[in-house]
Amino acid sequence: MISPAAVTKRAAPVLACIGLLAVWQVASLGLKNDSFPTAIEAIRAIPDILGDKESLINILASLRRMAIGFGIAVLVSIPLGLLMGRSRAVAAFFNPLLMVIYPVPKAALMPIIMLWLGVGDITKTLVIFLGVSLPVIYHSFEGAKAVEEKMLWSGAAMGLSPLQRLVRIVLPAALPEILTGCRTGLVLALITMITSEMIARQSGAGNILFNALDMGQYDTVYAMIIIVGAMGICLDAVFERVRARLVRWSEPQFDMPLSFS
Amino acid sequence: MKVVPSRSSEWVGPVTSQKRASAIIEIDRVSQVFQTSARKDHLALSNISLTIEEGAFVSILGPSGCGKSTLLYIVGGFVSPTSGAAKIKGQAITGPGPDRGPVFQEFALFPWKTVLGNVMYGPRQQGVRAAEAEAQSRALIEMVGLKGYESFYPKELSGGMKQRVALARTLAYHPEVLLMDEPFGALDAHTRTRLQNDLLNIWERDRKTVLFVTHSVDEAVFLSDKVVMMSKSPGCIREVIDIDLPRPRRRNELLLDPRYQKYIVNIERMFDESDEAGAPS
Structure with a gap:
């Protein structure tokens, strides 16, 4: 049997989506503007895009760049963040550098990177990498800094070397915080992916979107926005599942101390 | 080998280190200076010398801020003393090792x-x-x-x-030595009593050397063979007291035992005296 609360929880996101589409539909019908298609028109354009081989190749190319950029960023940023969190010298060296890069929109760096590396995959992947790195470094840094000293001492007494302590104590202890950073990073990867394709048009989901805009195919524009949004929701949902699994031990539903000394 | 508390009628006396043969931990003129934020040096431990015999249950007792935990961390190898040295089985302590097992107030699981x-x-x-x-x-x-x-x-x-x-x-x-840093300090009174009893039961089976930091006088007397009383600013050893009470110890028997009561009263009186002596006029 499903409780009413569970039904509400399941139905809420669906209702929110339907509500948004309904508002869109009504607004569009009311405004009667050519550049603002109705929700139904936009949704009708989705199968055309997804059925088109060229478009699919473009979208898959985008996702591939995003996966590579995100993957490399995570692999570099987590160790760096953890080292910064546990070593004052490393933090003192990298903190000013990161502080300079942090407020700069990564897309603003694209023209420079394009001059060096062209308009191909490497440039776009690099921009995604930069976009993802900072939140992951920051959260890894904060997570590593917060690791209880006594936990590391306990490990040291068991004979763990400094490197073992970093990998086998700091990393798992900071994992909830690290994954929070990765989740932010994932969304940023999607954003930088689209922006990079907006600036260096050549292929990708962003390319379809902006080409359609140039050609006045507004239903396609809105359909692409829906597709990108849906991709974001799916990626985030999958990531959230993985995250919840990995840090089950820290989840609040476990927060029920037993009454027993 | 367990240290046999002295049977003399004199219940308190500074311990001399003539029993070196069975010494497992030797602390030799250790001082620890911390730099506070105001760039002022704070002398946390001043010239501490202490020998701990193998198999003894030794408590370090003192008010907060007397450096008793720092002393334990030095033995653990987690903190290096500013001057002086600590040794385990004759070997200088340079870092943590599995021969010394810590148990912290914060659990650190x-x-x-x-x-x-x-x-x-x-x-x-x-x-x-x-x-x-x-x-x-x-x-x-x-x-x-x-x-x-x-x-x-x-x-x-x-x-x-x-x-x-x-x-x-x-x-x-x-570990050959258990280093317990106010292990029951974060627990409620009832739980604390239960854990003290259980710790004694476990300890009385194999009599590992225990260095136990606490600020509770009755906890120290109840558990220990020897109580090291520390005073603060700067942290130094005030007195080392042998606790000559029979083992296995049972809480309900001890609470009625005049010897146990006398230890507690005397130790508390000494702390009161030092508070008065150290109080600003």
């Missing part, structure tokens, strides 16, 4: 590991085979009274249970 995973961690690190480490760990978990909780995560346990796990985790890698 690995939250991503289950109770069993926490207890098995040390033996596995020491290269004990998984099956063997698990069998030993399960036995230890049972010994500390947590049978049935092997697959629980620390987050699911109460404070007292966490400290039981921490004790089992440390005992699992067979």
Whole structure:
């Protein structure tokens, strides 16, 4: 049997989506503007895009760049963040550098990177990498800094070397915080992916979107926005599942101390 | 070898270090200076010398801020003294090692590991085979009274249970010396009493050397063979007192024992005197 609360929880996101589409539909019908298609028109354009081989190749190319950029960023940023969190010298060296890069929109760096590396995959992947790195470094840094000293001492007494302590104590202890950073990073990867394709048009989901805009195919524009949004929701949902699994031990539903000394 | 408390009628007396043969830990003129934020040096420990004999249960007792935990961390190798040296079995202590097992007030369990995973961690690190480490760990978990909780995560346990796990985790890698840093300080009075009783029961089986930091006079007297009284600013040893009470000790018997009561009254009086002497006029 499903409780009413569970039904509400399941139905809420669906209702929110339907509500948004309904508002869109009504607004569009009311405004009667050519550049603002109705929700139904936009949704009708989705199968055309997804059925088109060229478009699919473009979208898959985008996702591939995003996966590579995100993957490399995570692999570099987590160790760096953890080292910064546990070593004052490393933090003192990298903190000013990161502080300079942090407020700069990564897309603003694209023209420079394009001059060096062209308009191909490497440039776009690099921009995604930069976009993802900072939140992951920051959260890894904060997570590593917060690791209880006594936990590391306990490990040291068991004979763990400094490197073992970093990998086998700091990393798992900071994992909830690290994954929070990765989740932010994932969304940023999607954003930088689209922006990079907006600036260096050549292929990708962003390319379809902006080409359609140039050609006045507004239903396609809105359909692409829906597709990108849906991709974001799916990626985030999958990531959230993985995250919840990995840090089950820290989840609040476990927060029920037993009454027993 | 266990230290036999002196049988003399004189119950208090500074301990001289003539029993060097059985000494396991020697602290030699250790001082510790901390730099406070205002760039002022704070002398946390001043010229501490202390010898701890193998198999003895020694408490370090003192008010907060007297540097008693710092002294324990120096023995643990977690903190290096500013001057002086600590030795274990004649070897200078340069860092932490599995011969000295800490138990902290904050438990410091690995939250991503289950109770069993926490207890098995040390033996596995020491290269004990998984099956063997698990069998030993399960036995230890049972010994500390947590049978049935092997697959629980620390987050699911109460404070007292966490400290039981921490004790089992440390005992699992067979340290020669247990370093207990106010282990029951974060627990409520009832839980604290239960854990004191259980610790004594466990300790009386194999009589490992224990260095036990506490600010509770009755806890120190109840558990220890020897109580090291410290005073603060700067942290130094005020008195070392042999606790000549029979073992195994039972709380209900001790509470009625005039000798036990006398130890507590005398130690408290000494702390009061030093407070008055040290109070600003």
